[in-house]
Amino acid sequence: MSTTTPPTASAPTTAPVSQQWVLTLSCPDGPGIVHAVAGALAGLGGNITESQQFGDPLSGLFFMRVQVEAATSREDLEAALQPVAEHFAMSWVLDVVGRRVRSLLMVSKAPHCLVDLLYRERSQAMPIDVVGVVGNHPDLEDIATFYGKPFHHVPVTRGTKAGAEARLRELVAELDVELVVLARYMQILSDDLCREMPGQIINIHHSFLPSFKGARPYAQAHDRGVKLIGATSHYVTGDLDEGPIIEQDVARVDHSRRVEDLVAIGEDVERQTLARAVRWHAEHRVLLDGHRTVVFR
Incomplete structure (x- = not known):
């Protein structure tokens, strides 16, 4: 058997x-x-x-x-x-490909760039994961709450600047942040912080750099009678508004436009310019080349 x-x-x-x-x-x-x-x-x-x-x-x-x-x-x-x-x-x-980059948005009082990035993240597959919003004023907390994002109020004064940056460092570590976006954050970051995060902090400047730096750029532009206004998105370095440029855009205006008109048009340019820069960064399309960038669109 x-x-x-x-x-x-x-x-x-x-x-x-x-x-x-x-x-x-x-x-x-x-x-x-x-x-x-x-x-x-x-x-x-x-x-x-x-x-x-x-x-x-x-x-x-x-x-x-x-x-x-x-x-x-x-x-x-x-x-x-x-x-x-x-x-x-x-x-x-x-x-x-497509992994969402953990991002921290920093704001002051102007809402347009914050709203735009949060909307694009939710509805247009912007490849970022906004893990928090930091504001040196509490004005935009309701927007962050509407989109379900934690809001961190970190006031900044001359006497509290060092403590505010220490808190920012804590948030970056606690939230495992890969990218910081200054979405019209009207404070200057220290040289030390910029050196700690090279190529990881993106700013939007409300003019076509290097023209019209500093305060009230649209009023400066209006005073000079410009025919083009623009915005510049760049990586933040210790040199104010001189970091490697990622993206720029312009809009045509004429003599009939008031300062208020330039602001409204400029804010729309800022939204689009910053959104493209953030998207390209998150898609690994931006490489640093010294003081310049190589952008593979």
């Missing part, structure tokens, strides 16, 4: 899930960079779906942004890219 031993059941296997990744890098320019990166990704079965690159003849640096679809883990991707990065002395970042 013979017996039949049933086959040993094998453990179920789960095939890796295909994932969209985004890789950004910069390094000294030279031959073979694109080939090496593409080869490393292809070695893992990756399919490049988007690729942009730029070699800056002034800085001698090469910049690249690649989106790749691959059924592999982050660890395997990083292991494949690490030798390439070391060979070419790269600075590089790998992330999941």
